[in-house]
Amino acid sequence: MKHSNIPIFIPELACPHQCIFCNQSKISGQKEIPQPEEIPSIIETHLATMNDGREIEVAFFGGSFTGIPLDLQERYLAAAYRYLESGKINGIRLSTRPDYINDKVTELLKRYGVTTIELGAQSTDDNVLLASGRGHKSEAIRIAAEKILKNGFHLGLQMMIGLPQDSYERSNQTVNDIIRLGADNTRIYPTLVIKGTQLAKLHDMGLYQPLDLETAVKWSKEFYLRFEKNGIKVLRVGLHPSEELDYHKSLIAGPYHRSFMELVMTGIWRDILKQELRSIQNESLCLTVHPHQINFVWGYEGRNKKLFEEKNLNIKVTGDDSLSKYGIKISHR
């Protein structure tokens, strides 16, 4: 079933931290914090465009929701809960920091029907967490994840790649830990240098170098496949261009691409095609894949066509929805 979030951004509300990469007001593209009284009209506006029977969740994103005073959290939650009770939405999700999960918080979130808690884990390596100014250690992620699952919530663990002190091995270990901790879903965010952040200063002084786009896509591709193989839903790879980052104004450096996910899928299909077509050349072939995958077989801006040209293959691609996501049938034409 189609799923949509009604995103409500609460940027850096009550967040006493200053993570090195974060300037929430820039990332969410807004400086004003919506008040609890405004929540119904935000929800109504979105609902008006979503009346096709899809699954809908209200999502409090953009900061550390559970860092807000409990009474204010309750006012936000109560506003969304009305829509859950009346069946107009199917769930409430929110994002927060691992060290902002405690028994009082989980009790409140349960009472107001919160379904999913996403933790900005970012990395499970203590060196990376320290260098990124996160203000907690990896242990906090484990404790929070266990508490969330024990209380019956779905668990999201978001990660970032290319943070200061990060390496392929450390990001790879973070992926292993996210799987081991029992996450239901994840998001992979390549680290970007945003104006007004500490990271921008370090970058300015030549003390931080972001991943290049090719490396970020390569790591994301591998991690994406591993998460999928382990039954963890990857909700997003890269930042959403329109919603979250006015990149012309805010981005200083880093592996940003408006079609980042498409680049990842292009890479996944390039690997599949290389393998499947390894001993074939000078042929006219029909490749049949799941209809949702046809564009990725050709690749972003037709980049996978090069592979066909190198092998002198005349290719036609058709769709068959009985095939699995990465299934492929090859026939002669």
Ligand code: SF4
């Ligand atoms: S990333 Fe989250 S915890 Fe860190 S400064 Fe931004 S809002 Fe606060």
